Amino acid sequence: MSDSLKSVFVDYSLVTAFAVIGLTVGFSYFLSHRLTRGRLHGSAIAIMLGLLMAYFGGMETHGKKGIADLPIFAGIGLMGGNMIRDLAIVATSMGVHLGEIRKTGLGGVVSLLVGVFVPFIVGAGVARAFGYTDAVSMTTIGAGAATFIVGPVTGTALGASSDIIALSVAAGLVKAILVMIGTPFIAKSIGLNNPRTALIFGGLMGTTSGVAGGLAATDPKLVPYGAMTATFHTGLGCLLGPSVMYFLIRQVA
Amino acid sequence: MAIYGTALLCICVIAGMIVGKFLGALLHLDPKVNVGGVGFAMLLLICLTDWLRRRGAMRPPTEAGILFWSSIYIPVVVAMAASQDVRSAVTGGPAAILAGVLSVLCCLALVPVISRMGRTDDSLD
Structure with missing residues (x-):
């Protein structure tokens, strides 16, 4: 050229x-x-x-x-990038009905807690199976399985080595990409066709990019609901990762 | 004018991000972390546009300044997908791939469970 x-x-x-x-x-x-x-x-x-x-x-x-x-x-x-993506996500909230959010209430909170807890346990288990038996590595890889932002934040806080942090980011990326591609295919079988389930889906999956992409490909009307809970997931993960999850995993490691 | 709507949207995003960062700082999190900034921005935009509409101050051109960004959402997501570190994800090794895949499968399986749980205190619809 x-x-x-x-x-x-x-x-x-x-x-x-x-x-x-x-x-x-x-x-x-x-x-x-x-x-x-x-x-x-x-x-x-x-x-x-x-x-x-x-x-x-x-x-x-x-x-x-x-x-x-x-x-x-x-x-x-x-x-x-984050700037334009967040601007566009917020703009989609013009189609949101506040009543739907209020109706989901407890389910949304539970989905957030479960959505942080489960990936940590699964990720830490996989890490252990692959020979990373120390609590710091297990927690960091588990954090990556929550989202690719929680991974490095938790790993840095706990002083994990850079190859473990890279691994946790890779786990988070695999998750985001899988959610983007897979959501339209499984939406029907998990009942993902209404605002309430979209809110819960966002809280459980967490990865904002994955949820945003997956829901856009399923039904654009659901995007603002899923994105709204997903955005709280990363913060919660960063909060619980280096503290509660680390202590829990240290008990069993 | 359309710029009024876009400005309103941008002000909501900035305000939400400030709240999210502030919340993160309150919880002593890494300065990179933003706790629910997008969520707060959305709630703010919903409330403000609702208030403006009731006062009759939300003219169609103003609304168009917001709706444009909402309608450009899917292309933005495509651009986001195109700028992901897919190579690292694919070459991250079996541990990373397995951790990612299993956590997605477990969480997906729980979607209908939690969704049903929320329904008990709700009238049939």
């Missing part, structure tokens, strides 16, 4: 991002209609294409931001 052409994409990176993502979404809806007759939602295909792009970007640059590490696609990192 000639340098002057490249510099247009680099200088107008956010504009390039909107164009590239728009084309990707359009292509995905085309595939959805033609290949699956709309059975696999266009946005689900778009998210998978996005993840595929991220994989190839990562292979190319060995960076941490997927396709956004390539200079001409840097704008995608800004467009899909």
Whole structure:
């Protein structure tokens, strides 16, 4: 690619991002209609294409931001970064009914607690099975299984080694990606078709990016409900991880 | 004007983030952590727009300034997916993959359980 052409994409990176993502979404809806007759939602295909792009970007640059590490696609990192993502999530709350949130009440709180507790136990168990038998490593990997932010925060607080922290981030990423891709497929079998279940789903799964992507591909009307509880999950995990969960896991390690 | 709606949205996001950070600081968490900032921002936006609507101050162009961002949500999620560290996730080794997969499966299985639990104090709908 000639340098002057490249510099247009680099200088107008956010504009390039909107164009590239728009084309990707359009292509995905085309595939959805033609290949699956709309059975696999266009946005689900778009998210998978996005993840595929991220994989190839990562292979190319060995960076941490997927396709956004390539200079001409840097704008995608800004467009899909925390700032714009949170702005868009908050905007979706225009369609929220307060009554639904009030009705969920206790279930939402329980889902948050269970959603933090279960991944820690599962993650710590897996860590132990793979030979990481000290409480700090077990807790850190368990924290990563909660979300990829809770992992490094807990690991840093407990003084875990950097390879364990990297492992915990990887566990959290696997979770986020699996939730993004898998949610539309299992939504029916777990009754995920109403605001109440979406609120509980958000609290249990926690990963904001996973929940946001998964619900968008299932039914965009459910996004604000799931996102609202998911956003409390990370904070709760960071609070309980280096304290309660560490003490609990130390008892059994 | 559309900018009024967008400004209102942005003010809510900033205010929510400040509350989330403040809550994190109160709980002595890492400064990176934000406890429910998005959630607080959403509640604030819901309440403010409701109040403005009842006062008749929520004109369609103002609302359009918020709705645009809400409608751009899915493309933003696609961009977010494209900027994830997928390579690390895939090459993270069996322990990371198993921990991630098992925690998703266990939590998914609990969705209907907790959902049903919340229903007991609710009239049939």
